[in-house]
Amino acid sequence: MPGGAVDMEAVGGYEDILRNGDAWLRDSASEGRDGLGWINLPARDIAGVEETAKWISGFDAMVQVGIGGSALGNLMLHGALLPPYWNELPRSKRQGPRFYMSDNVDPADNRMIWNLIDPEQTVFTVISKSGSTAETMANFLFFWDRLKVDLGPKKAAEHVVVITDEEKGVLRPFADEIGCRRLVLPADVGGRFSVLSPVGLLSGAALGISARKLLEGAAEMDRRLAERNTVFENPAWLLAALSVAHYRQGRNMTVLMPYEDALERFCEWFAQLWGESLGKNGTGSTPVRALGAIDQHSQIQLYTEGPDDKLFTVMTVAEPAEEITIPETEEKALVSLSYLFGQSMNSLRRYEALSTAAAIAKSGKPVVSIEIPKLDERRLGAMIQFYEHVTALAGYLLDVNPFDQPGVEQGKNYTYGLMGRPNYSAQALEVTELAEKLSLREISV
Structure with a gap:
């Protein structure tokens, strides 16, 4: 869906880098390189x-x-x-x-x-x-x-x-x-x-x-990604390129907003994958977790009329596992709700997802739409492999190592020192000195 102009020639210009990055990932994996x-x-x-x-x-x-x-x-x-x-x-x-x-x-x-x-x-x-x-x-x-x-x-x-x-x-x-x-x-x-x-x-x-179906879906996705070698044919290349292009235009947050309660935890998994992999050397976009339609009532005002600093992905499932038809009722006080009578809850949710994407696009903000045919093991395995590939390629484009976490390790070392772990006394001293400096700015309540 259009919205949030980005130079598509610039996106296409990433193609050679992405091709090299994809080859490097696969070669490194076959060599047993750490993290791959x-x-x-x-x-x-x-x-x-x-x-x-x-x-x-x-x-x-x-x-x-x-x-x-x-x-x-x-x-x-x-x-x-x-x-x-x-x-x-x-x-x-x-x-x-x-x-x-x-x-x-x-x-x-x-x-x-x-x-x-x-x-x-x-x-x-x-x-x-x-x-x-x-x-x-x-x-x-x-x-x-x-x-x-x-x-x-x-x-x-x-x-x-x-x-x-x-x-x-x-x-x-x-x-x-x-x-x-x-x-x-x-x-x-x-x-x-x-x-x-x-x-x-x-x-x-x-x-x-089924663990085997999860892996089958992941393998199928990996094969498809390996077969497509242009940025506009390979969805992982395209999403990585779009993410980095928008980041370089000042959109330093990426919002993932599924319209399916079952995918709420997918957002939490993605937030760690994206944030911990790319947030290095002063670069990286911040992952933001949202859930439709709940966050239409808490975040959409900011998304549509707030700063243009986010890339949005709206995710839907074409065939949800359950369905409820909204029943009619005879109370006169509820006659204004008759437009809901006989409609399905999934239709309402699907229309809300479409409306949210359209509203974001109308406001001039960039939005990507992803539809999963059905939420089962095979498709979820494919989505896991897809997002891991996107994250790794985005790291390659940003010239950061997506497979380490030096910032996490520093916090761990400070904790080891404070807890008295042997050989970490210098870390304890350092964090104590930093804490003393912070205490000078404390406000008592």
Whole structure:
């Protein structure tokens, strides 16, 4: 849809760079270069994941301990492909256990999770490549301690699955020590690109999502992208080019606004993927999460009449899984609502998405429309592979490494120092000095 003029010749001018970038990504992936392994995930063997998932599916509950890429991808898969209010469904209507995510370091959340589960009927999955992520390990140590108290160390180990690096970190030797199940997080796959690895596939498969169909959709998308070598034929090249072109015109925010509740978590997954991959060296556009039609009533005023600093993507699903026809009613006070009678809720939502895109375009702002034919495993797998490819290519155009996170590491190092981790005392001193400077500007209430 038109709106927010950008020089399409400039977009086309990125073609040679994108072609080189795409070739570099694929060559680097085949060489096993760090961070590029996500391209190969659709072809990896998942027999171990499926076997472990089948075992987990017999339990009443599953608690996953992880943060960032070890959490957001799981929640995205579940939100998109499982019925709403999954944990409230009776066991007869669920194909797998209730699911709880322990991500943030929040005592209230962790205690409530523990109070809601029966440890004898629960599996705990801990995910960390290094085993040094403070939040993840703090949460896991809480649950591991409770498990040992209630079940004893030997039986507790039978309720734990570790997903970690094959060689590095503390979780691999921990798994060997206690004798629990272990799956490998590929060394060449970064956390935010890991949803199609055991990190995301295990919980999804345990809850009845087809891991193989997710990977089939991702593989199909990858093949299509590999076959198209012009910027206006290859959708990943085009969206990467549009994103960077608009960024260079001062639109330093990208808004993703699906009109499907099931895709709300997709926005959260995308926000980490985009923000953590591209926000480096003073560059990068800020991801903004929105949900239609809810945010028509909270953000559209800003989007249409606010500053021209955003690129918008409105996302819809052509064939939603459920439908409701809005019923008629005879009360005279409601006669003004007769235009709704007999209409479908999905039609209303579809018209709202179209109207939002049109209103944004009319205001002169740039908007992209994406329609997913149907929200199932195959299409979602394709969308995951697509957005990962777009993100990697945008990083190539911006001349940043989309596969590291130096800003995140600095914050981690400060935390290690403050918590007294050995060899991080200098980091503790530095953050204390910075905090003292900040305190000079505090305002008392």
